[in-house]
Amino acid sequence: MPSGHALGDLDTLEPETAALRRRTLRPDIQGLRAIAVVAVVLDHLVFWPSGGFVGVDVFFVISGFLITGLLLKEHERTGRISYLGFYRRRVRRLLPAATIVLVVTVALGFWLFNRVRAWEAFWDAASAFLFVSNWRFAAVGTDYFQADLPVSPVQQFWSLSVEEQFYLVWPWLLLGILVLARARSGSARRVIIAGAMTLIVVGTFAWALHQSVANPTVAYFSTITRAWELGVGALIAIGAPLWARIPARARPVLGWVGLVGILVAYFTIDDTLPFPAPWAALPVLATGLTIIAGTGGEQRFLFPLTNRVSRYIGDVSYSLYLWHFPVIIFVAILLPDPWVAIVTSVAVMAALTVISYHFVELPFQHLPPLGPESARSSAAWASWRRQFFRPVAVGAAVVTIVLLAVGSAVAVQSANPRPIDAAAPAETARVPDPASTASPSPQASPAALDVLRDELASALAAEEWPVLYPTLESVMGGLHAPEDIHACGRHHAAPARGVCTWGARPGNVEVLLVGDSSSLAYTHAIRTLAPDAAWTVSTRGMFGCPFIDISTVNSVPAVIAQCPAHNADVIAHIKRSRPDIVIITTTFEPLVNVRTKEVVTPEEFAEGMDAYVSTFASSVDRIAILAPPPASANVHSCYTPQSSPQDCVTTVTDRWLAVASVMTDRAPEMGALFIDSRPLLCIDRSCPPFAAATPTKLDLGHITGAYAEKIAPAMLELFEASGLLSEAGPPNSR
Numbered sequence: 001m002p003s004g005h006a007l008g009d010l011d012t013l014e015p016e017t018a019a020l021r022r023r024t025l026r027p028d029i030q031g032l033r034a035i036a037v038v039a040v041v042l043d044h045l046v047f048w049p050s051g052g053f054v055g056v057d058v059f060f061v062i063s064g065f066l067i068t069g070l071l072l073k074e075h076e077r078t079g080r081i082s083y084l085g086f087y088r089r090r091v092r093r094l095l096p097a098a099t100i101v102l103v104v105t106v107a108l109g110f111w112l113f114n115r116v117r118a119w120e121a122f123w124d125a126a127s128a129f130l131f132v133s134n135w136r137f138a139a140v141g142t143d144y145f146q147a148d149l150p151v152s153p154v155q156q157f158w159s160l161s162v163e164e165q166f167y168l169v170w171p172w173l174l175l176g177i178l179v180l181a182r183a184r185s186g187s188a189r190r191v192i193i194a195g196a197m198t199l200i201v202v203g204t205f206a207w208a209l210h211q212s213v214a215n216p217t218v219a220y221f222s223t224i225t226r227a228w229e230l231g232v233g234a235l236i237a238i239g240a241p242l243w244a245r246i247p248a249r250a251r252p253v254l255g256w257v258g259l260v261g262i263l264v265a266y267f268t269i270d271d272t273l274p275f276p277a278p279w280a281a282l283p284v285l286a287t288g289l290t291i292i293a294g295t296g297g298e299q300r301f302l303f304p305l306t307n308r309v310s311r312y313i314g315d316v317s318y319s320l321y322l323w324h325f326p327v328i329i330f331v332a333i334l335l336p337d338p339w340v341a342i343v344t345s346v347a348v349m350a351a352l353t354v355i356s357y358h359f360v361e362l363p364f365q366h367l368p369p370l371g372p373e374s375a376r377s378s379a380a381w382a383s384w385r386r387q388f389f390r391p392v393a394v395g396a397a398v399v400t401i402v403l404l405a406v407g408s409a410v411a412v413q414s415a416n417p418r419p420i421d422a423a424a425p426a427e428t429a430r431v432p433d434p435a436s437t438a439s440p441s442p443q444a445s446p447a448a449l450d451v452l453r454d455e456l457a458s459a460l461a462a463e464e465w466p467v468l469y470p471t472l473e474s475v476m477g478g479l480h481a482p483e484d485i486h487a488c489g490r491h492h493a494a495p496a497r498g499v500c501t502w503g504a505r506p507g508n509v510e511v512l513l514v515g516d517s518s519s520l521a522y523t524h525a526i527r528t529l530a531p532d533a534a535w536t537v538s539t540r541g542m543f544g545c546p547f548i549d550i551s552t553v554n555s556v557p558a559v560i561a562q563c564p565a566h567n568a569d570v571i572a573h574i575k576r577s578r579p580d581i582v583i584i585t586t587t588f589e590p591l592v593n594v595r596t597k598e599v600v601t602p603e604e605f606a607e608g609m610d611a612y613v614s615t616f617a618s619s620v621d622r623i624a625i626l627a628p629p630p631a632s633a634n635v636h637s638c639y640t641p642q643s644s645p646q647d648c649v650t651t652v653t654d655r656w657l658a659v660a661s662v663m664t665d666r667a668p669e670m671g672a673l674f675i676d677s678r679p680l681l682c683i684d685r686s687c688p689p690f691a692a693a694t695p696t697k698l699d700l701g702h703i704t705g706a707y708a709e710k711i712a713p714a715m716l717e718l719f720e721a722s723g724l725l726s727e728a729g730p731p732n733s734r
Contacts (some may be wrong), residue, residue, distance in 0.1 A: 030314030033317045034313035051266045108326070124154050216557050236288050272597060345374070388674070501537070610669070630652040650697075693708050
């Protein structure tokens with residue numbers, strides 16, 4: 001599960017006077033920041049603890065508490081709220097460090113990523129700069145066709161976007177409440193404000209409960225489903241006069257109970273639980289309890305939070321959070337050894353954090369033009385230059401050197417591209433029309449499969465990328481299937497007669513492909529054979545919809561809702577049209593049962609497919625279960641300007657082999673043949689990213705259109721060898 005860090009709280013709220021600043025920078029809150037950011041970093045770096053991602057929830061509560069407390073105190077002190085000052089403080093606190101991180105990350109992305117991923121990172125950074133990245137990541141996460149994309153190096157910015165959107169609304173809403181309650185006393189005004197915030201907390205928590213089940217990806221990133229967490233912090237700030245009455249003896253007990261609650265959340269929550277509601281309530285309430293324990297009185301005996309180390313980590317947590325994620329992503333690319341990468345990442349992020357805090361954050365926080373009018377005098381400028389000019393100069397020099405170095409590397413790389421980026425040879429410059437069945441089709445020959453396997457073996461031994469056509473960049477940015485087939489996969493019911501059908505002629509053998517996106521990707525290979533094999537080829541696949549009688553989790557809720565009806569329509573179509581051959585392909589990757597929330601076992605997978613096949617087996621002459629491509633390496637991640645073909649070799653996973661083994665045994669009982677796809681893609685358990693000059697896959701598990709055409713003759717041989725094309729057909733026990 002993605003995670004982040006609500007660090008807008010640190011800008012704290014930069015009070016205008018040193019005395020007020022000393023009163024608001026509580027050691028225990030700095031310690032809470034420390035344990036929150038450390039948990040998030042550990043989760044991203046070593047995937048431990050399981051609930052480390054809930055550090056974001058700790059920060060949301062802190063942020064809501066501090067911002068609301070500052071606004072209320074300002075209003076009570078001056079009778080007004082300076083929104084210009086409020087947003088000015090946020091700009092000087094957040095933007096300088098964030099801008100540098102975004103610029104450096106994008107620059108490194110164009111050096112270390114392939115072009116497709118680099119441009120994705122650029123647009124991610126642009127959305128982060130505008131504080132709308134949470135909605136961009138929600139959209140990407142709920143788009144089936146982008147679900148397998150590698151993680152963004154700026155994904156940590158999503159929570160900052162949530163905060164800023166909340167603060168775009170909350171101060172003005174607070175002002176409206178204060179205006180309406182202006183005739184009331186101070187305590188009465190707080191009661192009214194608390195009532196309004198309670199409604200916000202209850203309403204957004206209720207919506208989060210719904211969305212966490214109905215649309216978990218959107219729920220995770222949404223400002224609406226996270227507003228209750230900031231609202232809890234706001235309620236604590238509103239109730240500060242009550243917490244001040246807590247007896248001194250009770251404060252350490254409450255503080256420790258809250259701290260233990262946070263730690264329990266870190267080690268008991270994981271990404272299988274509904275989130276952010278209801279499970280975020282544990283770290284949210286625990287954080288709130290710890291903050292309450294220190295409100296209105298000194299928090300003693302809570303050494304894990306109030307020691308100097310925790311306080312310093314809390315001070316630098318904004319810079320640490322901003323830098324840690326891109327460092328982890330980029331170091332993993334440069335240093336494939338996991339332990340070396342972990343140690344290096346810790347060292348690099350620590351160095352960047354210290355430099356960023358002392359040379360960027362602090363100088364810009366005190367920059368006179370961004371401060372109040374009283375701090376913009378010539379004397380203030382002189383003081384700032386004495387204290388911060390040298391750190392700013394050093395920081396600017398470091399950033400300039402990094403950008404120049406990266407720019408030079410990108411320029412050299414562009415002038416001398418890797419062979420994989422070379423233009424297609426002149427004789428292969430024309431791309432065949434994938435929809436045309438009138439163009440010459442590949443002829444099966446006894447050597448087709450042998451030739452393909454020789455090419456796969458050669459590719460496995462390659463240490464340099466050959467000239468590929470089409471280029472990997474072009475296929476990575478393309479569709480999961482040729483455009484006309486891709487359109488068929490979006491149908492939620494069987495298409496009208498004649499749609500999504502190729503090679504139609506009287507007397508043809510009718511071949512129907514069903515399943516999920518793997519089936520749609522294979523469709524182009526099989527329809528390429530249609531003219532010479534005298535086949536009529538149709539597809540009734542649907543993206544994200546496995547052909548098993550089990551409802552499975554998908555990032556797109558509409559797919560979960562529509563898949564059962566789609567498969568029912570497919571079965572009705574088979575019974576009605578009675579095709580000669582039905583070929584079923586469904587991913588072997590782990591699927592999660594919507595009802596049980598457990599991964600579907602290989603045996604359950606086979607039973608689920610059998611439940612469907614048994615309904616139409618008597619209506620079909622021949623049934624084949626064609627295994628999907630093995631998936632373990634995603635070219636979006638493994639291919640970079642620095643990579644070699646070895647980095648993109650897919651290893652056949654134990655999960656894939658387990659499902660294949662069960663299906664081999666169960667297929668005859670279904671009256672079907674199981675056809676292993678590995679001869680078309682792999683040698684033993686290793687599958688290269690190309691064969692001859694053709695890239696094999698465009699993402700994690702979908703073959704390219706060009707490779708579909710290439711393997712068509714070998715696929716025909718595989719079908720013939722399996723007995724699928726014999727007149728007798730496969731044995732049918734039903």
